[in-house]
Amino acid sequence: xxxxxxxxxxxxxxxxxxxxxxxxxxxxxxxxxxxxxxxxxxxxxxxxxxxxxxxxxxxxxxxxxxxxxxxxxxxxxxxxxxxxxxxxxxxxxxxxxxxxxxxxxxxxxxxxxxxxxxxxxxxxxxxxxxxxxxxxxxxxxxxxxxxxxxxxxxxxxxxxxxxxxxxxxxx
Amino acid sequence: xxxxxxxxxxxxxxxxxxxxxxxxxxxxxxxxxxxxxxxxxxxxxxxxxxxxxxxxxxxxxxxxxxxxxxxxxxxxxxxxxxxxxxxxxxxxxxxxxxxxxxxxxxxxxxxxxxxxxxxxxxxxxxxxxxxxxxxxxxxxxxxxxxxxxxxxxxxxxxxxxxxxxxxxxxx
Numbered sequence: 001x002x003x004x005x006x007x008x009x010x011x012x013x014x015x016x017x018x019x020x021x022x023x024x025x026x027x028x029x030x031x032x033x034x035x036x037x038x039x040x041x042x043x044x045x046x047x048x049x050x051x052x053x054x055x056x057x058x059x060x061x062x063x064x065x066x067x068x069x070x071x072x073x074x075x076x077x078x079x080x081x082x083x084x085x086x087x088x089x090x091x092x093x094x095x096x097x098x099x100x101x102x103x104x105x106x107x108x109x110x111x112x113x114x115x116x117x118x119x120x121x122x123x124x125x126x127x128x129x130x131x132x133x134x135x136x137x138x139x140x141x142x143x144x145x146x147x148x149x150x151x152x153x154x155x156x157x158x159x160x161x162x163x164x165x166x167x168x169x170x171x
Numbered sequence: 172x173x174x175x176x177x178x179x180x181x182x183x184x185x186x187x188x189x190x191x192x193x194x195x196x197x198x199x200x201x202x203x204x205x206x207x208x209x210x211x212x213x214x215x216x217x218x219x220x221x222x223x224x225x226x227x228x229x230x231x232x233x234x235x236x237x238x239x240x241x242x243x244x245x246x247x248x249x250x251x252x253x254x255x256x257x258x259x260x261x262x263x264x265x266x267x268x269x270x271x272x273x274x275x276x277x278x279x280x281x282x283x284x285x286x287x288x289x290x291x292x293x294x295x296x297x298x299x300x301x302x303x304x305x306x307x308x309x310x311x312x313x314x315x316x317x318x319x320x321x322x323x324x325x326x327x328x329x330x331x332x333x334x335x336x337x338x339x340x341x342x
Contacts, residue, residue, distance in 0.1 A: 027175065030305055031226070031230060033324070037205055037208040039332070080209060104238065119190075136331075137200055137204075137331065138200055140330030140331065145329075149323045155311050156210075156309075157203055159311030
């Protein structure tokens with residue numbers, strides 16, 4: 001645990017790069033997207049630190065916040081994770097008393113998930129922290145640039161959506 | 172394993188969304204960045220499928236491709252992963268004969284890593300597949316939009332770099 005906290009990783013910035021092989025890495029879009037994803041996880045953890053919640057856990061709670069119950073698979077899919085990871089994340093939220101699960105009457109293999117009162121309070125408390133992480137992520141851009149970044153990344157996600165799948169492992 | 176392949180996850184697209192709670196999720200930049208990251212992993216796996224390599228493994232090999240040996244920690248940091256994950260990824264590459272490790276003469280705790288001939292051949296073979304994945308990722312954008320996306324995401328990664336850290340877990 002010490003080791004993994006210890007290993008805060010900062011990729012060398014273009015200005016500091018010495019050789020062409022770094023520069024090549026830096027210009028690869030996949031690499032930049034991974035770095036930005038890591039940055040978001042870092043900011044989210046900093047802002048929500050003591051609440052011990054990940055972006056995916058918060059996304060699941062936010063979707064359930066609407067009030068209706070949802071089957072576990074639809075819920076996982078709606079936040080972009082696969083069935084197995086979804087079941088795992090939801091089980092953890094259940095253990096903390098933030099969601100409840102029950103078997104569906106129509107299909108006993110399906111699990112229906114709903115947010116608890118405690119879960120709603122949690123979302124209300126964590127939402128401003130989450131918002132600050134998002135704000136910090138985009139703070140280097142002007143308002144116009146943010147709007148443009150939104151437009152372009154929405155376009156990329158939307159058009160590529162069918163190629164997407166949950167990560168097969170983190171590294 | 173079947174389950175995790177089975178769970179190909181496609182987030183509902185804005186056009187298909189029924190309720191406001193999805194739309195809120197969709198506009199969060201952190202969520203969009205995670206989706207785009209997953210999409211890239213998916214495209215990379217599709218293009219490089221039979222070579223059994225991840226973007227991070229390929230990044231490490233690419234950095235080493237320059238020829239010089241590098242200590243394990245600097246190498247991990249340069250591709251944006253922490254010490255523990257780096258050691259794990261490099262060990263796997265070593266087992267496949269793609270890199271070699273030896274203890275440093277100056278500091279016996281430090282491990283020096285270098286690419287093998289087999290590793291160089293691997294990079295040469297996989298590079299066009301990697302390039303196709305990158306090309307597909309950005310294919311929804313025009314040339315001007317790509318340039319703008321590069322500029323904005325580079326700005327975000329560069330300015331936020333100090334907040335970054337390796338993910339503490341994938342979900």
